[in-house]
Amino acid sequence: MLSIVIIYLYLSLLLYMLLGGADFGAGILEMFTSSRNQPRTRRITYLAIGPVWEANHMWLIIFIVILFVGFPQIYTTLTTYLHIPLLLMLLGIILRGTAFIFRHYDAVRDRMQTVYNAIFVYSSFITPMILGMIAGAVISGNIDPNADHFPDLYLKPWLNVFCFMVGLFTVALCAFLAAVYLIGEAVTPYDQRRFVSKAIVSNILALLAGIGVFLTSHWAHFSLWQWIFGNLVGRFAIIAALISLGWLWYGCIKGKRKLLLRVLACFQVTMILLAVGYHHFPDFMVLHNGEHISLFIHRAPDTTIDALAWALLGGSLFILPFLIYLFYSFREPAQADMQ
């Protein structure tokens, strides 16, 4: 039963990255769109993600619930030592979610829209940035429960160059996912071309940021190179990601089918997460003193794990068909309930 819970844990994280991440990406793309084109992007984004965006962000809740029910010690270690970045991330989630709805449901269209738009795009950028920094702190082993001073305990683990690069990398990946998804949502060839070029630019930026992550990992005193390429699965995942990347670029330029492009983009992100996660598994995080926090050891008692697994399986029976039908129903750009 433990394996079911762990699969759901990683699956919800992956789906949050693929779906929620693309939602963030839509805001990031809007930020880097000329003011002339912004209304078009906004409209396409809204029609594409409007019906599904609430559901996309549920994966984070599922992830966090699995973590605190199944692996309470990991959850409380995170919430204690990464208190500040988690709060910042929550702030981003609050601002972004409400601004997205407010700008659509404000009955009067006036200058307030500028305020909503600004809040939406900035929080779309900052939230995945912080999310990436948290991920960087979890894997880099800088969390030090034995430290004495406030900065060492609560700031240093996440406020460093390496985590910053991981944050930028995450932002670029989100933008890349969103751009690839939106190619298929654009109706006019002009918009399609815009999103193709944005997909390519964000992909290049993601590559650069990825290289930056490797370079800065030395300053964080851990060898990411060894971590990723030190095992067969990691090497395979990175090679597969690179092959699919070439295929994706070819497909983008040739104007291939949108479904193929989306699958390839998701595949790349999945491979990246696999490469990062595999070396480490079953450990979830490393502490500064070298202690490895393992999912197999730091877990809830069996009775809880069993009950949680049944709840997840049972919940999936209700959620998944309904969710798939939602995506199916709105596979074509939706008609919003208000023009």
Place this chain on the structure above:
Amino acid sequence: MDDFLAARAQMGVSLGFHIIFACIGMVMPFFMAVAHYNWLRTGDVCYKNITRAWSRGVAIFFVTGAVSGTMLSFELGLLWPGFMKYAGPIIGMPFSLEGTAFFIEAIALGFYLYGWEKLNKWFHWYTGLLIGLSGLASGILVVSANAWMNSPTGFIYENGRFSHINPWKAMYNAAWIPEALHMILAAFVATGFAVAGVHAWMLYRRKNTDFHLKAFRIAVSFAAIAALLQPFSGDFAARSVAKLQPAKLAAMEGLFYTQSHAPLSMGGIWSATLPASGSDSIVYQLRYAIEIPDMLSILVHGKANAIVTGLDHIPKNEWPPVGVVHVAYQIMVALGILLFLLAIISLCGVWKYRKWMHKSWFLKWHIIAIPAGFLAIEAGWTVTEVGRQPWIIDHIMRTADAVTPMPGIVYTFYFFTWIYLMLSAMVIFLLYRQIKMVPVLYDVVPDKN
């Protein structure tokens, strides 16, 4: 303010705002579904307009409820890691089932808001109802986690260790049903009267009479029926508290001496006076209260000679802050009684004397009642939460032992209080604009389709 107090205050503020957003997001879909049903059945376009107007309210409150709820799921660990480390696995079931219900709600909302003219009309209607049903399920489930803190069960606690964990038993704890019932009815009362009050206000100003009259009738019917049932669930909840948490009941009533023929005290101020001379024990008493003899014994135990535990039988270091709990409880009960009386008038106006709905006194009373239900909910949660202190898990773990070691919580408290205030101001601003735009958006009767 020290960090411990700041952490409690931050949790209180987060819960205080979330409860309002969540209640409205949970109950309004039912109003919307009724209006939608009326439209589908009668073809009266006015009902379609009401449905659309309310669906925007649902969207706004769903998102504010969702983000403030996400915030809370992290805050449990951010502020109370000592609690979550042990409690997480025990009360995991309501949370994981709530996650499922919440997910279904989000999917249903996607279908509903974007499904106009796209889905089969009855499937579309059903997804609207499903928003309400899954929201209701979330509410009931999450209260189970709070009820567990009041009546912890499903584990064995020895030498500071939790063992033999049974998460299902923890979920079906003794306080769950009374608490959940009371909360759900309260959500209907508060939201119903608030929505009805807003429409009454518009009726009072003679605007879009047909639209607001129909909307008022739907909302107030839900509110009034729930308000009439609420005293019974309140009695049920009070009996449960008397049995499970005598200290909380004693604080609610301001009862110092354990006694038979205990009186029911209404109002009054809890005071501690230093002794005149000689003895060193402080004298506690409830001053200026109106007392109904024997009533507390009868209400709680059914017999006038039944003994009700007072605070004198509770060690002083296990007392909740009595003054706060007592005042909050009196506010909740007083508002509950007023809304009960208003409910009778409302039902008369809606079902029997329909002319009343155009009388200004009738409308004025409903306008005054807009915040009443929510004030009662806030007061009620103050009773539950402050009344459980100093425990975070009743008689197992002290709140002070669960708090985060991180210093500086007071700054995050100020910051997030400001964020929540801004968020609430925004929501009120948006609702104001929605209501202001009703003549423009809904006055023109579109062709029936």
